[in-house]
Amino acid sequence: MTDKMKSRNVFEAIADPTRRELIHILSESEAVPLYKLTVHFDMGRTAVTKHLTILWEADLVKKSKVGRETHYQLNPIPLKEVSDWVTYYQSFWENRMQALQEVLEEENK
Template sequence: MNENNKLRDVFDAIADPTRRRLIRLLAEAESGEIPLHELTSQFDMGRTAISKHLVILKEAGLVLDRKVGRETRYRLNAAPLREIQDWVAFYSKFWRTNLLRLNQLLEEEDI
């Protein structure tokens, strides 16, 4: 699935704390990928629940998987996170500009 053909919004996919933790675990994976059973062992929920979260991340293009025998291994595809970074960067610029204007206004009032 390519980035332009995502089934789910990236913002929706990262809205859940479990999915954000899965992303972090995958990002920190030394081998670049983690088997499902290892991911499941990091949570107080069952394999089915973790699998459902991984499906949502996969639909957003954030996770890729591959079968190795009977095991499914997952790895992070961080490229879709760029959309979030761009969104946050826009509002960071917005706040910097407005705080600068506020600072200038407060300085003018002190005169």
């Protein structure tokens, strides 16, 4: 990646439903050529490529040339950041709900 193409935030990259669907499709395969990805969407090849570029800039996909076609593969490692963030807040809310339950049980005595 050049200096001009700054790396993107993983959360920004997964914010779009099209990109989340691309991640899902790529999670089910080793490497997928662009033409096989475009059939899943009601948009042209250029638009799908733009979404894949954003995922690539966030290091969520790897790309390689096979002949004239570009193949894309999921790189799940950056998703750990998302998992860690969600896990923290899952624990946070479980603790809050437990505290609320204890207060309600105390009031009902």
